[in-house]
Amino acid sequence: MTLKHLSQGPSPVLLELKNLSKSFDGHQAVRSVNLQFYEGEIFALLGGSGCGKSTLLRMLSGFETLTEGKILLNGEDIAAIPPYRRPFNMMFQSYALFPHMTVEQNIAYGLKQDKLKKEDIAKRVDDMLKLVHMESFRLRKPSQLSGGQRQRVALARSLAKKPKLLLLDEPMGALDKKLRGEMQLELVDIIKQVGVTCVMVTHDQEEAMTMADRIAVMHAGEILQIGSPHDIYEYPNCRYVADFIGEVNLFGGHIAEEEPSYVVINVPNLVAPIYIDHGISGPGGERPVSVAVRPEKVRLSDQQPDEQYNWGKGIIDDLAYLGQHSIYHILLPDGQFIQVTQTNDKRRERPFELEQEIFVSWSPDSCVVLEE
Amino acid sequence: MALFRAIKKRFVETGWLKQRNGVIAIPYLWLLLFFLVPFAIVLKISFAETEIAIPPYTDLATFEDGHLMIDLNLGNYAYLFSDDLYLTAYLSSIRIALVSTLLCLLIGYPMALAISRAPASTRNVLLLLVILPSWTSFLIRIYAWIGILKPNGYINNLLLSMGLIDEPIIMLHTDFAVYVGIVYAYLPFMILPLYANMMKLDHSLVEASSDLGASPVTTLFRIIVPLTKAGIIAGCMLVFIPAVGEFVIPELLGGPETLMIGKVLWEEFFNNRDWPVASAVAIIMLALLIIPIMWFDRIQNKQMEQA
Numbered sequence: 001m002t003l004k005h006l007s008q009g010p011s012p013v014l015l016e017l018k019n020l021s022k023s024f025d026g027h028q029a030v031r032s033v034n035l036q037f038y039e040g041e042i043f044a045l046l047g048g049s050g051c052g053k054s055t056l057l058r059m060l061s062g063f064e065t066l067t068e069g070k071i072l073l074n075g076e077d078i079a080a081i082p083p084y085r086r087p088f089n090m091m092f093q094s095y096a097l098f099p100h101m102t103v104e105q106n107i108a109y110g111l112k113q114d115k116l117k118k119e120d121i122a123k124r125v126d127d128m129l130k131l132v133h134m135e136s137f138r139l140r141k142p143s144q145l146s147g148g149q150r151q152r153v154a155l156a157r158s159l160a161k162k163p164k165l166l167l168l169d170e171p172m173g174a175l176d177k178k179l180r181g182e183m184q185l186e187l188v189d190i191i192k193q194v195g196v197t198c199v200m201v202t203h204d205q206e207e208a209m210t211m212a213d214r215i216a217v218m219h220a221g222e223i224l225q226i227g228s229p230h231d232i233y234e235y236p237n238c239r240y241v242a243d244f245i246g247e248v249n250l251f252g253g254h255i256a257e258e259e260p261s262y263v264v265i266n267v268p269n270l271v272a273p274i275y276i277d278h279g280i281s282g283p284g285g286e287r288p289v290s291v292a293v294r295p296e297k298v299r300l301s302d303q304q305p306d307e308q309y310n311w312g313k314g315i316i317d318d319l320a321y322l323g324q325h326s327i328y329h330i331l332l333p334d335g336q337f338i339q340v341t342q343t344n345d346k347r348r349e350r351p352f353e354l355e356q357e358i359f360v361s362w363s364p365d366s367c368v369v370l371e372e
Numbered sequence: 373m374a375l376f377r378a379i380k381k382r383f384v385e386t387g388w389l390k391q392r393n394g395v396i397a398i399p400y401l402w403l404l405l406f407f408l409v410p411f412a413i414v415l416k417i418s419f420a421e422t423e424i425a426i427p428p429y430t431d432l433a434t435f436e437d438g439h440l441m442i443d444l445n446l447g448n449y450a451y452l453f454s455d456d457l458y459l460t461a462y463l464s465s466i467r468i469a470l471v472s473t474l475l476c477l478l479i480g481y482p483m484a485l486a487i488s489r490a491p492a493s494t495r496n497v498l499l500l501l502v503i504l505p506s507w508t509s510f511l512i513r514i515y516a517w518i519g520i521l522k523p524n525g526y527i528n529n530l531l532l533s534m535g536l537i538d539e540p541i542i543m544l545h546t547d548f549a550v551y552v553g554i555v556y557a558y559l560p561f562m563i564l565p566l567y568a569n570m571m572k573l574d575h576s577l578v579e580a581s582s583d584l585g586a587s588p589v590t591t592l593f594r595i596i597v598p599l600t601k602a603g604i605i606a607g608c609m610l611v612f613i614p615a616v617g618e619f620v621i622p623e624l625l626g627g628p629e630t631l632m633i634g635k636v637l638w639e640e641f642f643n644n645r646d647w648p649v650a651s652a653v654a655i656i657m658l659a660l661l662i663i664p665i666m667w668f669d670r671i672q673n674k675q676m677e678q679a
Binding site for chain 1: 576584587598
C-alpha cells in the first residue's frame with residue numbers, strides 16, 4: 001500500500017507489530033494484530049469503546065505487557081523494554097500535565113531525565129514553546145491554561161525528546177467541539193513539520209479521516225480493515241466498517257450473475273437488480289450478500305428511470321433541510337428506510353414533498369458488495 | 373397569622389432560620405461544649421492555687437462585703453519556667469514525637485502507596501489489616517509489646533535460640549521501646565490520610581512521568597511525593613500532635629529516663645495532687661501544639677484556594 005502524501009514511493013517500515021495479543025483475565029482485548037507503521041505517517045486506530053485500540057496503544061507505550069507477539073522497532077524486538085526506556089512519547093487523553101510544575105518545567109521534564117546540559121534543555125524548551133505558539137505562557141501552571149493551551153503544552157512535552165514514535169490517545173477527547181476542528185489541522189501541521197511518525201487512537205471517524213494518512217478500523221480486538229481514509233470510506237470490506245465510517249444504506253440480496261468484470265445482485269427491496277461494474281472476490285455461486293450505497297451517491301427523481309439496473313421506488317417519509325444539503329428518509333415497500341443526502345446546489349423551493357412517491361437510483365460504480 | 377409570617381420573614385432574612393446556619397451550628401455547639409468549656413475550666417484552674425479541699429484548688433473570684441475579688445495566680449507558670457524539668461520534658465516530648473512521626477512517615481508512605489496501587493479487591497483487605505488492630509483495646513496492645521520486648525520476651529528468646537546473641541538485649545523500658553510503641557500505635561493515622569490522598573492522584577501523571585523517561589525512583593520523588601504533600605502533612609499532624617502528649621506508651625514501655633510531658637502531667641495531677649501546676653503544664657502544651665496546627669491550617673487553605 002502506498003501513501004498519498006509521499007509521492008516518492010513507500011517509506012521504510014519503522015515499527016512492525018507481529019501477532020500482538022493481550023488478554024485480561026481470560027478476556028481477549030487484542031487478538032493477534034499484525035501492523036506496519038511507515039516512517040513519517042500519521043496512523044489512526046479507529047473503533048468504538050472496548051474495541052482494543054487503547055490497549056494496543058498502551059502496549060506500544062509499554063504500559064501494558066504483551067500476552068503474545070512482537071513489537072519490532074527497525075527490526076528489533078522492544079516488547080520487554082520498560083516505558084521509560086522506550087524512544088516513544090505519548091500525549092495523554094487528559095494531557096497528564098504535572099500540576100505542580102510550570103509549562104516550562106513540564107516540557108523540560110523529559111529532557112532532564114536524559115541528563116542533558118542546562119543550556120541544551122533551555123534551548124529545546126524554547127524551540128518547543130515556539131513550535132506550539134506558547135512562548136508567553138512559559139511560567140504558567142497547567143491550572144491557569146485553557147483546554148486548547150493545555151493540549152499545546154502536552155504536545156510540546158511529548159515532542160521535546162524527539163521521539164521515534166508519537167502516540168496520541170484520543171487527542172481531541174478533552175476539547176469542546178468548536179476547538180476540535182481547529183486543533184485537528186494544527187496538530188497535523190505541527191506533526192508533519194516535525195516529521196515524526198505518529199500513531200493515534202480515536203473513536204471519532206471524522207477526526208481519523210481529517211488527521212490520518214492511514215486508518216485501521218478495529219472491532220472486538222481485531223483489525224477489520226487498513227487503508228487510506230478514501231479506501232476505507234469508498235471500499236469498506238465488511239458491514240461493520242461500512243456502518244462505522246459515515247452513513248450507509250445496506251441492501252440484502254442474492255448474487256444472480258457473477259463475472260470477473262461485473263456482478264448482478266437481485267434485491268427484493270428494489271425494482272431493478274443491482275449491477276456493479278467490477279468483479280468481487282470470494283466463493284462463487286449464489287449466496288446472500290449485502291450491498292452498501294452511501295447516501296450522497298443516491299440520486300432522487302420523480303420520473304421512473306429507464307435503466308435496466310440500480311433503481312427502486314419508495315415514499316419520502318421524512319426530510320430535513322440543513323442548508324447546504326438536505327437529508328431524505330425514503331421508505332421502501334417492505335419497510336426498509338434508506339437515507340439520501342442531496343446537495344442544495346440550486347436555490348429553489350423544495351424539489352420534493354413529504355409522502356411523495358420517489359425513485360432512487362445510482363451509478364454502477366458507487367456500490368460495494370459486502371460479504372455477510 | 374400575618375404577624376407570624378412577618379416574624380418568620382424577618383428571621384429568614386437575618387439568616388437565623390437558614391439551613392446552612394443550622395448545619396454549621398451543630399459542630400460549633402459540639403466544639404463549644406466539649407472543647408471550649410473544658411479548656412476554660414483548665415485555664416481557670418491554671419491560675420488558681422493548691423488547697424487541701426475538694427476540689428483541691430482555690431476559687432478565682434470571691435465575693436465578700438460587696439467586693440468582687442479576682443485572684444489570678446501566675447505563680448504556676450513562673451514555676452514551670454523556674455524548674456528546667458518542665459522545659460526538658462517539653463523538648464524531649466517534641467523530640468520523641470518528631471522522630472516517631474518521621475519513622476511513621478518512612479514506614480507508612482510505602483505501605484500507603486502499595487495499598488493504593490493494589491487491585492481493588494486486595495486493597496480493601498489491606499486497608500482492613502491496617503485498621504483491624506485498633507479494634508482491640510489500645511492499652512492491651514501496648515501491654516502486649518511488653519511481652520514481646522522484655523528480656524525473656526519473644527524477640528530475645530528467638531534471637532537466643534538462634535544463637536545470634538548470648539544474653540538478652542535490654543529493649544523494654546528504653547526510649548527504643550517508646551518509639552516502637554508510638555510508631556506501632558499511630559501508624560494507621562499516617563497511612564489512612566496518605567492513602568486517601570494517593571487514591572486521588574491521577575495515575576496518568578505517573579505514567580506520563582515514566583513515558584518521559586523517568587525511572588520509578590525519579591517518578592516517586594519528582595511526581596508522587598510532591599503531589600501527595602497534603603496527605604503527608606495531614607498524616608504527620610495526626611501522629612505528631614497526639615504523640616507529644618502521649619502518656620500510656622512512655623509509662624508502660626519507657627524507662628525512668630524517658631521524660632515526656634504526658635508523664636509529668638500525670639505525676640503533677642495524681643501523685644502531687646497539684647491541679648493548678650498540672651493545668652498550667654497542659655495549657656503550655658496546647659500553646660506549643662497550636663503553632664503546627666495553625667501552620668497546617670494555613671497550608672490547607674492555600675491549597676484550597678489553588679484548586
